[in-house]
Amino acid sequence: MAAAPGEPEPGRDCPICPRLVAFREEWRGREPAWHNAPVPTLLPVGGRNAVEMLVVGLAPGVRGANRTGRPFTGDYAGDLLYATLSRFGFANDRFAARTDDGLELYRTAITNSVRCVPPENKPVGAEIANCRRFLEATLAEFPHLRCIVTLGRIAHDSTVRTLSARLATAPFGHGASHAVGSLQVISSYHCSRYNTNTGRLTEAMFVDVFDKVATFLGPHPA
DSSP states (O other), rough: OOOOOTOOSOOOOSSSHHHHHHHHHHHHHHOSSOOOOOOOOOOOOTTTGGOOEEEESSSSTTHHHHHSSSTTSSHHHHHHHHHHHHTTTOOOTTOOSTTSSSBBBSSEEESSOOOOOOGGOOOOHHHHHOOOOOOOOHHHHHOOOOOEESSSSHHHHHHHHTTTTOOOGSOOOTOOOOEEEEEEEEOOOOOOOHHHHTTTTTTHHHHHHHHHHHOOOOOOOO
């Protein structure tokens, strides 16, 4: 069933998007031991009150988060993301692409603009819009949120719309930073294997984005 209005997480059997439901059921039949459900937001040590930065990705990968049930866990994108978060003190260095690796986040939460895995990793417009209710409710759960990092244009545009801002006032661009209301939105190309293999995104480019984040947030309060 779908989540109640205002809930930050969809139910395990969320029925809102028929195409995603069909794809989910297909994978439940093929891999019954996998997560195969909406992937919840990953919270830091200290929970919702500790969140100062939210990383928003596109959607779970079919053999990544859809399999493991944790954002960016089980495919290449997580290798680069968590290594970079660790470099700047937003995570420990225990990431090993499985949920029992001992990973911890600090000041940071991670979610996706679409919570269910889409065919070919390509959600359609209606699915992105449908899932925006969960991103909105998630943002409302973080009273100390200061910064959002959007990974890719879809995540960026959906986030800006969720914040009731016009895309023209906060356009997507790698490394771009915009004040949207009380929040700073910093965008990056998605850390997918395709983007890194083609050179669209290098490790140095990704590190530069989180260097901006770290400068904006400042040191962790003692």
